[in-house]
Structures are given as C-alpha cells and as structure tokens.
Ligand SMILES: Nc1ncnc2c1ncn2[C@@H]1O[C@H](COP(=O)(O)OP(=O)(O)O)[C@@H](O)[C@H]1O
C-alpha cells in the first residue's frame with residue numbers, strides 16, 4: 001500500500017469525524033499559533049528597542065558613578081551606586097576632551113506635571129543647553145531651552161509628544177504655564193513623537209535645564225554624563241580620557257559604557273526572553289500533542305472492528321500502523337498550517353500596538369515541531385492498532 | 398504427536414476424485430483459556446477440501462464451527478495440528494505472511510457482513526485489492542466487475558447504511574471474490590437475513606460454485622446446509638459424520654417458489 005493510499009484513508013477517516021478532528025487540531029493550532037505569535041513579539045520588541053538605542057548614534061558614551069562588579073550581572077546586583085556626579089565633574093570632562101566631544105550632564109527623575117485640571121506622571125530629563133544633541137526628539141514647535149536659561153536655572157520646559165497631547169490636546173502649548181512637582185514652569189517648546197509602539201515612555205518626558213532640575217529636586221548631584229564623540233572613530237580614545245579625567249575623584253567606582261556594550265547586554269537579555277516565550281508556547285504545543293494521542297487512542301478503540309476487517313482481507317502490520325500514524329500527522333500538520341496562518345495573521349494585526357516580526361526560524365520550528373508531534377504521539381496508538389489480533393478485533397463489539 | 402505430516406508436494410498431489418486439495422486441516426485442536434477455565438473448542442479435527450466443491454460445516458451452536466472457520470481461514474492459530482493452504486503449511490508463518498495468504502487465497506463472508514461503515518460499496522470491495530497493491534484504475538474496474546457479478550452494479554456508490562441486509566451481504570461476497578481466491582469461507586451468511594434475502598445469498602453462492610469457486614458454508618441450519626454437496630457434522634469440537642447430500646436444494650428453485658407464492662397473495 002502506498003503513501004497516497006494511506007493519505008486517502010486518513011482523510012476519509014478524519015472527514016467522517018469532522019467535529020472531533022477539528023477539536024483535536026485545536027490543540028495544535030493554539031500551540032503553533034502561540035509559538036509563532038510569542039516569538040514574533042519577542043523578536044519584534046527586541047528589534048524595536050535595539051533600533052531605538054542605535055538611533056541615538058554609535059558615538060555615544062554613558063558615564064555613571066558606579067563600578068561594574070564581577071564584570072556585569074555578578075556580585076549583589078550589578079551596578080552598585082556609590083558617590084554621585086556633580087556638575088563639576090561634567091565640567092572637568094569637558095575641559096579634558098575639548099572640541100573632540102560634546103559633554104552633557106544629565107538628570108533623570110520622575111515627576112508630576114499639571115496644567116489646568118490635568119495631571120500626568122512623567123519623566124524629567126535635565127540637560128544643559130547642548131541636551132538636544134543627545135536627546136533624540138525633534139522640535140515640533142517653539143524652541144529648546146537656551147544657554148542663559150541653563151546658566152540661570154530658569155523654570156522653562158519642553159514637552160514630549162505624549163505630555164503635550166495629554167495636557168494641551170487642542171491648543172499650542174508654547175507660552176503656556178504648567179506646574180512640575182509643584183513649581184511653575186513656562187513651556188518654551190514641544191517635541192515630535194519618536195514613533196514606534198514602544199516609545200510611549202520616551203514621549204512621556206519633559207526637558208528642563210539640569211540646573212533647574214537640581215533646584216526643584218533639591219540636590220547638587222546629577223545622574224550621569226553623556227559624551228558624544230564628534231568622530232565615531234574616536235570613541236575608544238575618548239572613553240579612556242573620560243575615565244582619566246574622573247579617576248581622581250571616583251577611582252575605580254566608575255562606569256563608562258559605550259553604545260555597543262549597552263546594546264550587547266540588552267540584546268542578550270531580550271534574546272533570552274524570546275527563547276523563554278517560545279518555550280512556554282512550546283509547552284502548549286506539547287499539550288496539543290497529548291490531545292492527539294488521546295484522540296488517536298479513542299479512535300483505535302472505536303475502530304477495532306474496522307482494523308479487524310482490514311486485517312482479515314489482508315492488511316499487514318505496517319499498513320495499519322501507517323494508516324494511523326498518517327492520520328495523526330495529517331491532524332497535526334493541518335493544525336500546524338492553520339496555527340501558522342493564525343499566528344502570522346495575529347502578529348500582523350498586533351503590530352499596530354506591539355512591534356512583531358515573524359521569523360522564518362519560528363515558522364519552521366513550529367511546523368516541524370507540529371509534524372513531529374504527530375509522528376511521536378501518533379506512533380503509540382498506531383502501534384497498538386497494528387498489533388491487534390485479527391480475530392479478537394473482529395469479535396470486538 | 399500425531400502422524401507425520403507428508404511433504405508439501407505429496408499434499409498438493411493428493412486428490413479427491415477429480416480435484417486438487419485446496420485446504421487441509423490435520424489433527425486441529427483449539428483450546429481457549431477463560432479465567433483459568435479451559436474450553437476445548439476443537440478436538441482433533443481432520444478436514445480436506447477439494448477444488449470446486451461446496452461444503453457445509455454444520456452443528457449446534459457452540460460446537461466449534463466458527464472456531465474451525467477462523468483457523469482454516471488463517472485468522473486464528475490452532476493450539477495443535479497443522480493447516481495447509483494449497484499444500485503449503487502455514488503454522489510457522491508470521492502474521493504478515495498469513496495476511497498475504499488471506500489476501501490472495503481466501504475470501505470471507507461473515508454473519509454480520511463486516512463492511513466498513515461510511516464507505517461506499519465500491520470502496521469496500523476494493524479493500525482487499527488495496528492491500529494486494531493493485532493500483533487505482535485496475536482496482537476500481539475489478540471491484541466493479543465483482544459487484545456486477547453478484548448483481549449490484551447499480552449500487553456502487555451506496556454506503557452500507559443505505560443498503561438492505563441482503564445487499565450488504567452481497568457486497569461482502571463481492572469483496573470476498575475480488576482477489577479471485579482459491580476458497581470462499583462463509584460463516585452463517587444467512588444468519589442475519591430474512592428468508593428471502595437468505596435464499597438470494599445461497600443462490601449466489603451456488604452460482605459461484607457452479608463457476609468453479611470452492612465454497613465452505615458454516616451453519617447451524619440444516620436447510621442452509623442442504624444447499625451444499627457435502628455436509629460435515631460437528632459436535633463438541635469433533636467431526637462426527639460426513640454426509641453426501643442426496644437431495645440438494647437448488648436456491649433458484651426456492652426463489653421461484655417464493656415469487657410464485659408472492660404472486661398468489
Ligand atoms: N474467544 C473465545 N474465548 C473463549 N471461548 C471461546 C472463544 N470463542 C469461542 N469460544 C468457545 O468455544 C466453543 C465453540 O465456539 P464457536 O466456534 O463460536 O461455536 P459455533 O460457531 O459453532 O457456535 C464455545 O463453547 C465457545 O464458547
């Protein structure tokens with residue numbers, strides 16, 4: 001008996017029990033769709049985040065007053081914050097680097113912003129008059145705060161796209177008054193949305209002079225120093241000079257990350273996450289496979305007499321075996337195909353809210369896994385069927 | 398150990414009058430184990446069936462008729478003794494070899510028809526050819542011919558559930574015939590049928606026998622057995638008597654009688 005024949009018999013049997021076949025396939029459909037969808041989300045989010053970080057430019061360095069313990073991830077929690085940076089430290093770095101880099105002192109903190117009766121939790125990003133060189137949002141209206149406002153610690157503010165839209169949905173915010181952490185600020189500019197579904201956080205941000213930030217937060221410290229090399233080739237030299245400039249005050253308790261290092265860490269983390277998601281989805285595929293085995297066992301019992309008839313007229317062991325294995329494979333592969341369609345379609349629909357990317361390897365994995373599930377979970381019931389004694393099977397009621 | 402089995406060539410050569418020996422059972426015992434209890438269904442049965450004959454195996458219920466049919470049909474193995482099909486000893490054969498012999502040489506007709514459900518008459522008759530490896534076009538042609546031979550050429554696409562009992566049994570006969578076997582074994586073929594359908598089935602079997610096909614009918618009903626040329630009487634797992642039928646019933650005559658009676662009413 002050839003393959004086409006086995007396939008025909010399998011299709012006829014599945015067609016005879018449409019509802020049951022469909023329900024059995026559902027397990028595989030859900031499993032495969034879940035694998036594809038979750039991996040698509042994982043991959044998409046990973047790509048999006050990495051893309052955004054890359055968008056900052058590959059010539060950025062981030063200096064933090066901390067030491068990497070055990071080379072990252074080890075110790076009691078990676079970054080242990082010690083002594084804090086002050087504006088002086090940024091000044092020192094700037095003097096050393098001269099015109100080879102732009103040096104921006106940064107404060108990052110959370111705050112509450114109000115306008116009229118509207119209130120919003122937001123992220124405060126403080127920088128100096130060159131902050132716009134390292135913050136990537138583009139002006140939508142008004143201007144950045146200027147040098148005089150930085151030097152004077154004036155309460156001027158630029159609104160990220162989300163903040164502007166929430167507080168001033170219909171009017172131009174420029175020139176309006178807002179209250180940030182209870183202090184009155186004048187809006188001097190607002191910014192374009194940075195695009196991408198995950199940038200909600202980046203757009204929910206307000207930009208103020210770092211000196212003003214120190215006042216309203218009541219601190220002399222700053223969070224970090226961002227250094228932007230004028231020439232990308234210069235990054236390594238500039239990193240060494242930055243370390244040298246800050247060593248007298250901070251010794252080894254200092255981290256200067258380049259873009260690539262940050263990317264590497266993040267990429268690794270997100271990759272692990274994607275694999276975990278795939279694993280969780282894989283478990284549901286396994287459950288689907290067990291469903292197939294269950295139904296195949298029922299089917300074998302139910303069709304004992306049929307097996308007896310087939311054997312009486314000359315079916316050999318492998319004829320019966322292949323009939324049931326192929327039935328299981330058809331179930332799982334058909335389920336896999338539908339699952340792929342749903343997973344792929346679902347990823348496309350979801351892309352409006354969460355970045356997704358359907359990768360070939362996820363599709364291939366899901367397909368071969370579902371076919372494998374069919375073979376694996378079909379084999380045992382099929383083997384049982386093929387071993388039935390013809391006369392016992394014929395006598396079965 | 399019973400008497401030494403003669404070599405295969407001797408068995409093939411052994412004749413019964415004019416014909417060849419198609420099937421031979423020697424000293425066949427069958428004991429079933431049931432919850433520690435032994436049921437001796439067959440005790441030392443010797444049987445020899447010659448080509449082209451029509452034989453009835455008769456006996457009361459429980460006398461071992463079905464057991465005997467299963468053993469000579471290679472569906473079951475004897476506890477002791479030997480079975481030869483066309484001179485070939487089968488007791489040492491593996492299940493797959495037995496399946497091949499059944500497929501090629503033996504056709505079965507069961508009391509309960511044993512057709513595949515939700516399957517057309519044609520596909521049912523094709524089934525043995527599927528396992529014989531006969532391909533699409535030829536398979537359908539041969540199955541159609543076989544159905545036409547028993548007068549169901551117009552019911553090819555009908556499912557078993559759309560056929561009467563008599564028609565279902567005729568499909569089963571067509572299936573038994575389609576591989577051109579050496580022998581057709583029928584176990585109570587009329588047992589589930591009304592008397593008219595029963596006569597119809599017996600008429601077909603007699604007709605096939607006239608065309609040279611060897612037939613064994615297993616029955617508890619003396620009237621059915623009366624259609625055969627010879628009757629083997631079975632009792633308690635033993636053959637107690639061989640009978641040559643003197644006044645053989647012709648199913649076609651019976652049919653004519655039934656039709657005439659129907660006319661009168
Ligand atoms: N599978 C079985 N297990 C146990 N006993 C059986 C089995 N099949 C048949 N028998 C017993 O063997 C005897 C002969 O049965 P069977 O060949 O079916 O008789 P018949 O067909 O003449 O009515 C009976 O006593 C029956 O109960």
Ligand SMILES: [Mg+2]
Pocket residue numbers: 462463464
């Ligand atoms: Mg019986």
